[in-house]
Amino acid sequence: MSSEKQKILTTDGIPLEVSLKKAEKKNKIKAFLLVCPLLLFLIITYVFPIGDMLYRSVDDRMVTNMLPKTYKAMEQWDGKDLPEEEVFEAFYLDYKKLVEEKTFGKLATQLNFEKNGFKSILKKLKRKMKKFEEGNYKEQIMEVHKRWANVEYWRALKRRAPSYTYAKYLKGIDMYENEDGNIVQVPEDRRIHKILWLRTLEVALFVTIFCFLMAYPIAHLLATLPMKYSNLLMICVLLPFWTSLLVRTASWMILLQQQGIVNDFFVMIGLVSDDNRPEMMYNKTGTYVAMTQILLPFMVLPLYSVMKTISPSLMRAGKSLGGTPFVAFWKVYFPLTIPGIGAGCLLVFILAIGYYITPALVGGASGTLISNQIAFHMKSTLDWSFASAMGLMLLAGVLAIYWVYNKLVGVDNIKLG
Amino acid sequence: MSKNSEFVKFDKVDKSYDGKVLVVKDLNLDIAEGEFITMLGPSGSGKTTCLMMLAGFETPTNGEIYLDKNPISNIPPHKRGIGMVFQNYALFPHMTVYENLAFPLRVRKISKEDIDKKVDKALSMVSLSGFENRMPGQLSGGQQQRVAVARALVFDPAVVLMDEPLGALDKNLRESMQYEIKHIHESIGVTVVYVTHDQGEALTMSNRIAVFNDGKVQQLSSPDKLYEEPVNSFVAEFIGENNRFSGQVTDVSKDKCKVKLDDGSEILANPITVKSNGEKTIVSLRPERALINTKDKMENNFKGKIEEIIYHGDHTRVRLNLLGNKDFILKVPNSSANMDIKLGNQINVSWNSFDARALDPK
Numbered sequence: 001m002s003s004e005k006q007k008i009l010t011t012d013g014i015p016l017e018v019s020l021k022k023a024e025k026k027n028k029i030k031a032f033l034l035v036c037p038l039l040l041f042l043i044i045t046y047v048f049p050i051g052d053m054l055y056r057s058v059d060d061r062m063v064t065n066m067l068p069k070t071y072k073a074m075e076q077w078d079g080k081d082l083p084e085e086e087v088f089e090a091f092y093l094d095y096k097k098l099v100e101e102k103t104f105g106k107l108a109t110q111l112n113f114e115k116n117g118f119k120s121i122l123k124k125l126k127r128k129m130k131k132f133e134e135g136n137y138k139e140q141i142m143e144v145h146k147r148w149a150n151v152e153y154w155r156a157l158k159r160r161a162p163s164y165t166y167a168k169y170l171k172g173i174d175m176y177e178n179e180d181g182n183i184v185q186v187p188e189d190r191r192i193h194k195i196l197w198l199r200t201l202e203v204a205l206f207v208t209i210f211c212f213l214m215a216y217p218i219a220h221l222l223a224t225l226p227m228k229y230s231n232l233l234m235i236c237v238l239l240p241f242w243t244s245l246l247v248r249t250a251s252w253m254i255l256l257q258q259q260g261i262v263n264d265f266f267v268m269i270g271l272v273s274d275d276n277r278p279e280m281m282y283n284k285t286g287t288y289v290a291m292t293q294i295l296l297p298f299m300v301l302p303l304y305s306v307m308k309t310i311s312p313s314l315m316r317a318g319k320s321l322g323g324t325p326f327v328a329f330w331k332v333y334f335p336l337t338i339p340g341i342g343a344g345c346l347l348v349f350i351l352a353i354g355y356y357i358t359p360a361l362v363g364g365a366s367g368t369l370i371s372n373q374i375a376f377h378m379k380s381t382l383d384w385s386f387a388s389a390m391g392l393m394l395l396a397g398v399l400a401i402y403w404v405y406n407k408l409v410g411v412d413n414i415k416l417g
Numbered sequence: 418m419s420k421n422s423e424f425v426k427f428d429k430v431d432k433s434y435d436g437k438v439l440v441v442k443d444l445n446l447d448i449a450e451g452e453f454i455t456m457l458g459p460s461g462s463g464k465t466t467c468l469m470m471l472a473g474f475e476t477p478t479n480g481e482i483y484l485d486k487n488p489i490s491n492i493p494p495h496k497r498g499i500g501m502v503f504q505n506y507a508l509f510p511h512m513t514v515y516e517n518l519a520f521p522l523r524v525r526k527i528s529k530e531d532i533d534k535k536v537d538k539a540l541s542m543v544s545l546s547g548f549e550n551r552m553p554g555q556l557s558g559g560q561q562q563r564v565a566v567a568r569a570l571v572f573d574p575a576v577v578l579m580d581e582p583l584g585a586l587d588k589n590l591r592e593s594m595q596y597e598i599k600h601i602h603e604s605i606g607v608t609v610v611y612v613t614h615d616q617g618e619a620l621t622m623s624n625r626i627a628v629f630n631d632g633k634v635q636q637l638s639s640p641d642k643l644y645e646e647p648v649n650s651f652v653a654e655f656i657g658e659n660n661r662f663s664g665q666v667t668d669v670s671k672d673k674c675k676v677k678l679d680d681g682s683e684i685l686a687n688p689i690t691v692k693s694n695g696e697k698t699i700v701s702l703r704p705e706r707a708l709i710n711t712k713d714k715m716e717n718n719f720k721g722k723i724e725e726i727i728y729h730g731d732h733t734r735v736r737l738n739l740l741g742n743k744d745f746i747l748k749v750p751n752s753s754a755n756m757d758i759k760l761g762n763q764i765n766v767s768w769n770s771f772d773a774r775a776l777d778p779k
Binding site (some may be wrong): 317323324332369 | 472474494495498499500505507510511520521524525569652
C-alpha cells in the first residue's frame with residue numbers, strides 16, 4: 001500500500017490528485033450553490049452599501065459637474081485677490097444653466113456646507129440675474145451682494161473644485177483645511193464631534209464594564225445551578241431578548257424619570273427629598289442604565305457557554321490542592337473563562353459603540369452618541385456624505401478595536417458558544 | 418515507628434442530601450496510617466459521598482470524621498492537606514504539566530528551587546520526566562492519569578483520595594496503572610483511600626476493602642478474606658462469581674448445617690449467618706470450589722446436566738443444571754483430563770461443606 005502511495009497513483013493508474021479533484025468536484029459545486037444565496041445577500045445588503053457609503057463620503061463631483069466652466073476658468077486663478085472677469089462670466093453662465101434646469105438649489109446647499117451664507121447670496125443672485133446685461137459680469141455680480149466681493153467666498157468655491165475630497169473626514173474630527181491649505185482645528189466653541197466621539201467611547205467602555213460585572217455572576221450561577229433552576233434563570237435572562245427594544249427603553253423611561261417609580265420610591269423611603277429628585281433620565285445615567293440592561297444578554301450568553309464547559313471538579317481540585325477558594329477561582333476558574341469574557345466584551349463594546357435608538361430616546365442632550373449625530377445628518381441636514389464619512393470612521397474604529405483585541409487576546413480565543 | 422491504626426476515622430457518620438433519604442448510614446470506619454483502603458460498591462452505594470466528606474466537599478449530616486485524631490468537619494478542603502485524584506483527572510487545562518504540579522506547592526509558598534526539586538521527583542516517580550512543558554491536552558489518557566497522581570502526591574499529603582481514577586482508561590492501560598499506583602503506594606507509604614466499582618481493581622490493589630451497599634459498609638476485610646469468606650449474600654454476589662442455592666435450614670451443628678433446597682434435595686453447608694432450624698438461607702459456592710469427577714472424598718456429591726460450554730482459553734466455563742439451579746457455573750481448568758465435558762452429558766460435581774457458605778436470604 002505504502003509504495004503505491006509514493007507513486008501517488010490510484011488503483012486504476014490515474015494520478016491521485018486528479019482523481020481526488022474529480023471526486024470532490026461535485027461536492028464543491030454543491031457547497032458553493034448552498035452558500036450562494038447568502039453570498040448574494042451579503043453582497044447586496046452589505047458589501048454594496050458600504051462601498052457606496054465609502055464612495056459617497058469622498059465623492060465631490062456634484063459641485064464640480066454643476067460648474068464646469070467656472071472651474072475651468074478658475075484654473076488660472078491664484079486665489080489671492082478677487083478672480084478676473086472671465087471667472088465671473090463663467091460662473092454666471094454655469095449658474096444660469098442651473099437656474100434654467102432648476103437644480104441650483106442643490107448647489108446652494110452644497111456650497112452652504114462649505115461656507116455659511118452662500119445660500120442667501122445665491123438666491124439673491126438668482127433673482128437679480130434676470131436683469132443682467134451682457135458683459136462686465138464681475139461688477140454686476142458684486143453689485144448683488146457685498147459678499148460676492150469677498151474673496152473668501154470665491155476661495156470656498158474653489159475648494160470644491162476637486163472631484164474627490166477628504167474634507168468630510170476632517171469635519172468628523174472637528175478639523176478643516178483652511179485657506180492656506182493647512183489642516184487646523186475648528187474654533188473651540190464649535191468642536192462638537194470630538195466630544196461625541198469621546199463620549200461614545202466612554203459610554204461603550206463603561207457599558208461593557210457594567211455588563212461584565214453583572215453578567216459574570218449570573219453566568220456562573222446559570223452554569224452551576226441544577227437544571228430545573230438554571231432553565232428558569234435562563235428564561236429570565238432571555239426574556240428581554242424577546243421583548244421589543246422600544247418597550248424596554250420606554251419602561252426605563254417610566255421607571256427612571258423624575259416623577260417615575262424609582263424616584264417615588266426614593267422619596268417614600270426618605271432617601272431624597274421630594275423637591276430634590278435626582279435626574280436619572282435624559283442624561284448619561286439613563287443611557288448607562290438602559291444600555292447595560294439591553295446589552296446584558298450579549299455578555300451572559302458567551303460567558304455561560306464557556307463556563308458550562310468548565311468541569312466543577314477543576315475548582316475542587318484547586319481547593320483540595322491547598323488553594324483558598326479565591327486562589328482556586330483566580331488561578332483556575334477565571335483564566336478558563338477568558339475566551340468567554342473576550343467574546344462578550346467585544347460583542348457588547350461593538351454593539352454599544354454604534355448604539356442608536358436607546359441613547360436617542362433616553363440620552364437627552366448629554367447622553368447622545370455619535371450614532372445619533374450620524375442619524376441627524378442623514379435625516380435633518382441631508383448631508384449624506386458627512387454621515388457616510390462618520391459611519392465609516394465608526395466602522396474603522398470598530399475594526400481597529402478588533403485588531404487590537406486580536407493582538408492582545410487572539411481571536412482564536414473567542415468562544416461564542 | 419508506630420503506625421496509627423485510627424489515622425482516618427469515620428465516627429457514626431450519616432449523610433443525607435435531601436433530608437429524606439440517607440445515602441450514608443451510621444458509617445464507622447478506621448483507616449490505618451499507610452494503608453491502601455478501597456471503597457467498593459455499586460453506583461449509588463454512598464462510597465463517593467464518603468470520599469467527598471473526607472475531602473471536605475460534603476459535610477456529614479451527623480457524626481464526625483477524624484484525621485490523625487483531629488475532627489475535620491469544620492476545616493475547609495484547602496486546609497485539610499488531603500491530595501485527591503479525580504475521576505476525570507481535573508488537570509488544569511491552561512497550565513503546563515509543570516505548572517499543574519507546582520500549583521499546590523506555590524499556594525504553600527514554597528521556594529522556587531524546592532518546587533523544581535519536588536516536581537522533578539514527582540514526575541520521575543510516574544515516569545514522566547521531560548514532560549514538564551506539555552499541556553494536559555497534548556497527553557494521552559494514561560499520561561494525564563499519571564500527572565494527576567503526581568499532582569496529588571507532590572505536596573506530600575498525609576492521605577490521598579482517588580475517585581475511580583482509572584475509569585476512563587482502556588483495559589490494558591488500566592491494569593498496568595493499577596500496578597503502578599500500587600507500587601507508588603508501597604514505595605512512599607502514603608495512606609490511600611480509593612473508590613471504585615471495579616472489584617478486580619479493588620482486589621488487586623488494596624490492603625483492605627470496604628464493600629458498600631445501600632449506604633452501609635457490608636464487609637471490611639482484606640481482599641482474600643473478602644473473596645473467600647463473604648459475610649453476607651450481597652458481598653458474595655458482588656465480589657467474584659458465585660453459585661447460589663436458596664433453601665431452608667433443617668439442622669444446625671457447630672460448623673455444619675443441613676439445608677433443604679427448594680427442589681427437595683439436601684446439602685451440607687457451612688453456617689455463617691444462620692443460627693436455627695427453619696431459617697431461610699442462600700448457600701453460596703465459588704465456581705472453582707466445585708470439582709467434577711473427583712476422586713477425593715467430599716461431603717456433597719451430585720449429578721448435573723451440562724447446558725452450555727464457553728471456551729475461555731485457560732479455562733472452560735461450564736453451565737450446569739444442578740439441584741434445580743440452571744445457572745450453576747463450573748470453571749474447568751484447560752487440561753486434557755476433562756474429556757467428559759460435552760453438551761448434555763451428566764457429570765458428577767462435588768464440594769466440601771466448608772466452601773458452601775449458608776448466608777442470609779437477603
